[in-house]
Amino acid sequence: MKPILNIEEVTRLEDIIEREGTSKAELMEHAGELLASVVEAEHPSRVLVLTGFGNNGGDGWVAADILQQKDIHVDVVSPVDPSEIPSALARHVARRTAGRDVNVVVGPSRDELMELGEQADVIVDAILGTGFHGAPRPPFSIWIPAVNELSSFVVSADVPSGLNAQTGVVEDCCIRADKTLTMLAPKIGLYSGDGPEYVGDIQVGELYDKLDEVIGDVDHAAEIVQAGDLIDYITGLPASIDKYSRGSVLVVAGSASYPGAAMMAAKAAARAGAGYVAVAAPDACANLIRMALPSVPVHAIPSDSRGAFGAAARSIVCELAKKYDCVLCGPGMTTSAGCMQVVTGLLELDVPLVLDADALNCLSRIAIDGIEKTPDMYRREAPLIMTPHYRELSRLVGEEDEVYDLGTAIDAAQKILWAGGSDNMVIVCKGPTTAVVGVERVLIPTSGPASLATAGSGDVLAGIISGTIATLHAEVDVWELALSYAVSIHSYTGFAAAAEYGEKSVIATDLIDYIGEAMQLVENEALKDLGALDSEGE
Numbered sequence: 001m002k003p004i005l006n007i008e009e010v011t012r013l014e015d016i017i018e019r020e021g022t023s024k025a026e027l028m029e030h031a032g033e034l035l036a037s038v039v040e041a042e043h044p045s046r047v048l049v050l051t052g053f054g055n056n057g058g059d060g061w062v063a064a065d066i067l068q069q070k071d072i073h074v075d076v077v078s079p080v081d082p083s084e085i086p087s088a089l090a091r092h093v094a095r096r097t098a099g100r101d102v103n104v105v106v107g108p109s110r111d112e113l114m115e116l117g118e119q120a121d122v123i124v125d126a127i128l129g130t131g132f133h134g135a136p137r138p139p140f141s142i143w144i145p146a147v148n149e150l151s152s153f154v155v156s157a158d159v160p161s162g163l164n165a166q167t168g169v170v171e172d173c174c175i176r177a178d179k180t181l182t183m184l185a186p187k188i189g190l191y192s193g194d195g196p197e198y199v200g201d202i203q204v205g206e207l208y209d210k211l212d213e214v215i216g217d218v219d220h221a222a223e224i225v226q227a228g229d230l231i232d233y234i235t236g237l238p239a240s241i242d243k244y245s246r247g248s249v250l251v252v253a254g255s256a257s258y259p260g261a262a263m264m265a266a267k268a269a270a271r272a273g274a275g276y277v278a279v280a281a282p283d284a285c286a287n288l289i290r291m292a293l294p295s296v297p298v299h300a301i302p303s304d305s306r307g308a309f310g311a312a313a314r315s316i317v318c319e320l321a322k323k324y325d326c327v328l329c330g331p332g333m334t335t336s337a338g339c340m341q342v343v344t345g346l347l348e349l350d351v352p353l354v355l356d357a358d359a360l361n362c363l364s365r366i367a368i369d370g371i372e373k374t375p376d377m378y379r380r381e382a383p384l385i386m387t388p389h390y391r392e393l394s395r396l397v398g399e400e401d402e403v404y405d406l407g408t409a410i411d412a413a414q415k416i417l418w419a420g421g422s423d424n425m426v427i428v429c430k431g432p433t434t435a436v437v438g439v440e441r442v443l444i445p446t447s448g449p450a451s452l453a454t455a456g457s458g459d460v461l462a463g464i465i466s467g468t469i470a471t472l473h474a475e476v477d478v479w480e481l482a483l484s485y486a487v488s489i490h491s492y493t494g495f496a497a498a499a500e501y502g503e504k505s506v507i508a509t510d511l512i513d514y515i516g517e518a519m520q521l522v523e524n525e526a527l528k529d530l531g532a533l534d535s536e537g538e
């Protein structure tokens with residue numbers, strides 16, 4: 001796992017490294033060297049380096065110097081004469097580079113900049129880094145949209161210029177990078193808010209060779225899961241096994257209005273490896289589900305007048321639920337009075353429980369000021385997994401619009417977890433970047449493509465999660481990792497389905513059919529990461 005840092009922790013880390021004997025000037029030299037090597041890997045004959053007023057620009061000036069010495073034609077654009085750059089560190093390297101054989105262009109017009117950009121194979125964006133706030137001011141507000149019109153390959157130093165490295169918010173404009181070389185450790189804003197849209201491929205610039213010795217001295221906003229980290233949760237089928245010992249799931253879901261959600265969740269749970277999946281659905285829709293899923297037994301539970309779980313549902317569902325390795329509750333269920341009783345009843349049982357969609361909405365309707373104010377409602381010994389998207393998570397903590405990006409999602413989930421959580425409780429915060437938040441750690445598994453943002457995709461994820469938990473039979477050391485495995489499978493279904501149907505045309509039922517392939521892809525990535533497979537998968 002690789003840490004992601006808040007900006008204030010990056011600053012603390014730089015101070016710690018300085019106390020250990022490596023100055024910020026040396027770090028800047030390393031940053032420039034790494035930036036130059038990333039650019040060189042693209043085999044350019046001509047490079048344009050755009051610099052700003054601060055140390056981000058300094059990284060660019062160092063890189064320009066190195067690239068020029070490799071017989072690459074380098075143009076450097078600066079907003080002011082190198083001797084007038086306010087940052088002393090950046091001014092020093094800028095003056096040094098300008099004294100050599102690079103072509104320095106100070107304050108070009110938009111047309112001049114476009115002309116330089118059109119000639120360049122690679123553009124280095126070293127305009128603004130972690131010191132940037134607000135919306136870019138001139139001349140950068142003119143440079144940035146101009147660069148985005150060009151077709152050259154763009155490498156951003158540390159963070160795409162215009163992106164707030166903490167919040168991921170873009171006000172007005174931001175460089176659209178093909179690659180972002182982020183220094184020391186990834187900043188949280190690369191993964192939050194608008195970040196994923198602008199960063200391109202993220203590569204970490206390992207500026208300091210003893211980072212492992214000091215990275216534990218700063219707080220981590222989250223950690224990125226590497227494929228190899230998941231290996232303990234990737235299990236094959238043993239030779240002697242029956243349908244029950246493979247793991248069983250009860251899907252408590254559906255209503256007359258939304259029977260499809262129950263179908264998708266149940267089918268996904270089965271595809272994710274559970275040997276026995278059953279559905280408990282209101283009798284108003286049970287027959288429909290039976291017809292759609294011949295391999296799945298469906299228990300018809302008494303409905304209310306609207307076709308949702310009725311008053312008698314709680315005791316029947318809870319009696320059934322005790323026999324399963326995992327219970328998933330919520331998809332398409334609505335928030336009827338009977339549904340609320342089902343949810344509170346299931347929470348009291350000693351069975352691994354996944355609460356999704358309307359099960360979460362039931363909880364927020366019961367505790368309207370925020371569930372963390374009444375932690376007894378969800379405190380339990382057995383595993384509890386909640387899978388809210390941002391709006392559901394906002395409602396869970398009792399505030400409309402409280403959660404709107406990765407950072408606020410992690411905060412809200414931790415509020416709930418720290419009030420009542422145990423090591424067995426995890427909140428999967430679904431968003432453009434999904435975070436798996438536990439009491440001890442926050443993990444970021446591989447994100448899927450935008451194709452996953454489609455109705456029913458969450459039902460499929462809930463099914464994959466419950467199927468995965470059932471097959472593991474609660475033999476889990478690190479729940480956040482087990483759930484990261486499930487989230488990764490979902491992400492890969494998105495890639496595989498998008499490759500077949502096209503990014504815009506994927507629908508949720510397609511994802512289910514790619515679960516098997518996605519599991520294989522995650523396993524291959526894990527084995528490659530651990531060195532057991534080469535890049536061809538041999």
Ligand SMILES: NC(=O)C1=CN([C@@H]2O[C@H](COP(=O)(O)OP(=O)(O)OC[C@H]3O[C@@H](n4cnc5c(N)ncnc54)[C@H](O)[C@@H]3O)[C@@H](O)[C@H]2O)[C@@H](O)CC1
Pocket residue numbers: 014024027028029031052053054055056057058059086087127128129130131132133134135136137138140157158159183
């Ligand atoms: N501090 C360190 O130890 C290291 C820092 N490094 C680099 O230094 C960067 C941080 O440097 P700085 O703190 O100097 O900050 P930046 O270089 O990110 O930017 C600060 C400059 O941008 C200007 N600015 C801020 N908001 C603006 C806006 N809205 N419109 C226009 N201009 C604006 C400020 O006036 C300031 O001059 C990192 O991103 C990284 O690239 C690396 O060299 C590695 C080592």
Ligand SMILES: [K+]
Pocket residue numbers: 056125126127128129156157158159160161
């Ligand atoms: K930058």
